[in-house]
Amino acid sequence: MSSALELGDLRKSFGGLPAMNGVSLRVEAGERRLIIGPNGAGKTTLFNLITGDLERDSGSIRLFGHEVSRLKPHQRAHRGLARTYQIITLFPKDSLQHNIVLSLLGLRRMRWGTFKALARYTEVEEEAREVLKRVGLEHLSRRPIAEVAYGEKRRLEIAMALAQKPKLLLLDEPLAGLSREERAAMKDLIGRIPREVTVVMIEHDMDTALDLAERITVLHYGSVIVEGTRAEIIADPKTREVYLGD
């Protein structure tokens, strides 16, 4: 069986400045992978290259054995890819439920429908409430995004991606800015993501993130420095070098 994600010698520069220096990486189906690295290591750039928000300069990106590096972001979404954003990227004027509806529409043919009113597709509204229930936000379904708390927006970020029923989910700092209680709840939510979904996560909070991940990749200046299990990463002197600058 082919890997969920396979990157081969992926490169990207911004105006001559290399941001991704030939990254090769393999994530198996069902795996939980954590990507760490200091600021500016290229973690979010890596995500943007995988989703197609940025075009790669060279190298290959394979999703479940299919080369996708020439596909547009929405075409990659149709191949089972979903992501969340480090900076909250929701539809602020709309209700939580409508946010989820937009997510549900993305992969359905009915998104091209121009005559029947959206409000009359009751099954979609129903499913959106179902998704919100799963992440514990059902009681806020009618509220506009602008009126809910930061922690709730973070949860909705993940709910949007989960509503797509992805095969590969990229989480970009899902714990950023959360209080300790909220972190515990978020950890629980991520822990409950079914095993059919492969998860790749960027996170700075090691205490929480290390528990969720099976394998860890350390990124530095756009290159993979170390890759391995938790114990291997901690034991490797290169990790310390990257983080402490010895």
Place this chain on the structure above:
Amino acid sequence: MKWARWALLAVALAAFPWIAGEYYINLTSQIFIAATFAASLNLLVGYGGLPSLGHASWLGLAAYLSAWMSLKLGLGHALTAPAALLGTTLVACAFGWISLRATGLGFLMITLALSQVLWGTAYRWVSVTDGDNGLRGLTRPAPFGISLDGATSFYYFALAVTVVAITLMAMFVASPFGAALRGTRDQPRRMSALGHDVWTVRWITFVYSAFWGAVSGLLFVYYNKYIHPASLSITSSAEALLGVIAGGSGTLAGPIVGAAIIMLLKNYVSAYIERWNMLMGFVFVLIVIFMPEGVVPGVRRLYLRLRKWRTG
């Protein structure tokens, strides 16, 4: 309650020619045409977040195509109307493809440039357009044998077309596609990550908006029985954009109210004040100061505040 208000509006519009004089009937017909035109632009500006300064292209092109086919080819209205709509829509397919290489200011400039090309062509291609003289001697159609030459019959014709146009545009906005369109306005990156084809959504909207612009162009040329390059000018595009913004972009009633304000200022006030353009500018400054979101959302906000204040 809601349908009672609609019924009242319908009765008022239907009864209007019975109580008003010819001048006001004609003025209202022109408001209908301007409202359809502004509403079509609103799909792009208000719901798609794509400000265009070239929307006059669609009104002007449809009007010119229809006029040219009937004058120079001698074709009847039953043929020229669908042909003009089709031709305009096809040109919009190409213009949209070019303009949507950019968004925001870039999009605004490309739409402006392309419409200037059409405007210049209308001025210079004298053998086809009669240049600055415009195309004259046109007739109004007579659907089902009913002559539209009278003010009242044309009023009902324009009203019917406008109601159909606005209803179909309202349905478009309320549909899943309309929701996706608003999504591409607010968060295009997230939309593509969710599987929405942002470019195609915008392009379809561009073409659809141009189609209704073309419909208003037909009404325009039927009403005036004359078409001049000025209808393709940036002034004509800007007027519609002002109407959308003044009335309230991204609302259904906004462009209708905005178009009505402009038409009233242009036709009614200009009869009394020569410098009506100055007055129009003044009115817009007032709108921007007191209701920056537009008249329709602004009045709604003031009404809600008043009600709150009354109930304590």
